[in-house]
Amino acid sequence: MWQTHEVFNQAPPLRGWNPFASDAALQAAIAREGAAWHAEALARQGGILGSAETSELAASAERRPPVLISHDASGQRIDRVVFDPAWTALLRLLYRAGVHASAWLEPRPGAHVARAAAFFLHGQIEAGSLCPVTMTFASIPILQRERALFATLADRLRGREYDARELPLSAKRSAMIGMGMTEKQGGSDLRSITTSARPLGAGGRGGHYALVGHKWFFSAPGCDAHLVLARTDEGPSCFFLPHWLPDGRRNHVRIQRLKDKLGNRSNASAEVEFEDAFGVLVGEAGRGIATIMEMAAQTRLDCVLGSAALMRRALVEAIHHARHRSAFGRALATQPLMRNLLAELALESEAATALAIRLASAVASPEDPLARAWRRIVTPAAKFWICKRAIAFIAECMEVWGGNGYVEDGPMPRLYREAPVNSIWEGSGNVICLDVLRALGREPEALEALLAEFADAAAGEPAMQRALAGLASQLHAPADAQWHARRTAMQLVLLAQAALLRRHAPTVVAETFIAARLATTGGQVGGLLATPAAAQGLLARAWPG
Known part of the structure; x- marks a missing residue:
């Protein structure tokens, strides 16, 4: 027996972590949006999701995709889709957490925020199982209006035990x-x-x-x-x-x-x-399209939550890797250019999380003009911007891993392949931006409330005030509205994120975001922060350790 080399300087797999307990931004968001009562349950959920066993479920569900069995042994048409047992186990976690229905069928203040946080946590571990849960959740308000039909479904929709059996609903x-x-x-x-x-x-x-x-x-x-x-x-x-x-x-x-x-x-x-x-x-x-578009408002929010979740997981993996990997005699996480990149990624991830949770809180008050603005105007804009940004964001995190990030042994390829679906599903970029324009035209009262909120948050901040003036100018140029629809959606989201961070995040987070996204042309690629002053605070907040 002989040995060619010793294995060292390889980052260990991320195991035994709690995606709720380690996320200061998420904890702060649920507290201010009225769901602090759910923190203990989210911490328990985070402990289960961060375990090595659940990570293996996620990997197994993707390695063994579903299979169609069109006929049985006797030639009878059955059209049955067979899933790996890991898929069933993952859906059981979602149903036990009530992600499929509880906010609608067990309402209380902050219920939609609590549900969004649970969705966000699960999305960091395995995203495919979120799809049917999203559609189930979005269907409930539609079905509730059909009294006779809903009476036959309510108990099953309320059920917390996922039932994979091939049986009639009854x-x-x-x-x-x-x-x-x-x-x-x-x-x-x-x-x-x-x-x-x-x-x-x-x-x-x-x-x-x-x-x-x-x-x-x-x-x-x-x-x-x-x-x-x-x-x-x-x-x-x-x-x-x-x-x-x-x-x-x-x-x-x-x-x-x-x-x-x-x-x-x-x-x-x-x-x-x-x-x-x-x-x-x-x-x-x-009136079917109007019915479905109402449903789409919720599924688009889940696209935002799902993309923000993928960003958060990719960020944690990148920071974890950089802290355990050395190059040229120094840990990656201590090197200035890597710190610039990781700090900017942490900044963008926190902004995405804050926005997603704020949008979830708006679901409970659809008639309030300001809540309606966040739901009807900002949600599709966020669906465009956050889902689009997630693709490049995860590519940057994959690059932190180097060649290891491109190999299927780790989580990065799965995260990267998953990212584009949220940008495509429920309306690709151009479709969504045109919907933003429609909402701006049809919701003048909501738009007025939104701009007033942005103006209040921008007080004393010249970069925000200039960005807001630019948005207002763009909104008053209807002849060019479609040509600039993507820019309009982007400006709406960046101002919304800046407003949220300025009001609720530590000063270093808010000021760095405004400087990087509104005062300069930053954000085109990661690692463009102007000074290193904020890096330590951003990284410590993003991933303690």
Whole structure:
């Protein structure tokens, strides 16, 4: 036996950490937004999520993606999607934490913030399992308005025990709801759908219909039911499509194949066809797109939370690596250029976290003009900016690891592959920015309240005041509005983040953010902070140790 070398100067895997207990920014955010009562539960959840066992579940769920079994041994069509046991274990964690429903069905002050924090924690460990939980959560306010239908679903939606069994909803302990909107010819243009629905009887709201057509992206085919769009005589309409018929047979939803996706591999996405599939009309006929857009307001918030979570995990991994790896005789974390990069990444991660939690708090007060502004104007803008920034952010963190970051043995490739989905799903960048413009035009009272809040936060800060004046000038140039829509969305988000940090974060965080994002052209790449003065405080706050 002989030995060629000794292994040293390799960073140990990040294990046994608590993503809640180590996150000062998240703890402060839930306290100020009314969810301090949930801190102990979040700490317990963080302990479970940070364990080596849960990390292995996350890795296993991606290594063994779901498989479609179209027929059974006797040749009967079953359209069953089989998941790795790790997927089921991860969904059990989410359901026990109430991420799928509790904020709606067990309401109390701060409930949406508590739920957002739990979602954010889970997203740092495994993001694919968040997708069906997001859709289930977003479907509940829509379904609650359908009294007869919701009466059959309420107990299952409230259930905290995830039930993976292939059974009709009436026989299950909990329920999971998916979405099916886009078709081959349309994508984000939902008005171009060709799937048709004909009434089985009188029709109308709550009536039964038969659907014929297809969906190009059918999110989470393992769900118990889906909300889908189909065309009636009145126009695009929304339908509740259960996977089992009232007589106990399977609904006529044929899975053609599962998507072979870049990321989000633990979660199944399918192409399906409807062969007189049974559906129940939700809302008014012809108002399906309006119904779905209401749902999208919540799913877009979860895109922001999910991207902020990926950023936070990537940041922690980068700092952990830099503290345990040496180059040229010194620890990476002590070298000036690396400290500049890590400090700026910490700054951006905290700003994303603060914004995501603030947006969650606005869900509970939809009629308040200021809360409505955060929900209707800032949420889509944040969906554009935070989700877009996460891709480059995680690439920077991967680069901190060097070659090890590019190898599947570690978490960085999974985080990097996961990042683009939030930027694409529920409207890609241009679609979202056009929605921001629509919201600005339709919500003048909300916009006025938002600008007033920004102005108040900018008092005595010249860089913020200049940025706010620039935004106001842009908003008064409707002829060029579409051309500058991305810039407008970016300016809204940066001002929102600056306002939140100036009011709530330590001075070093707020002042450095304003200097890096509003007073200069910083943020184009990481590591452009002007001076080293703030680095120690930013890094110590981001990841104690």
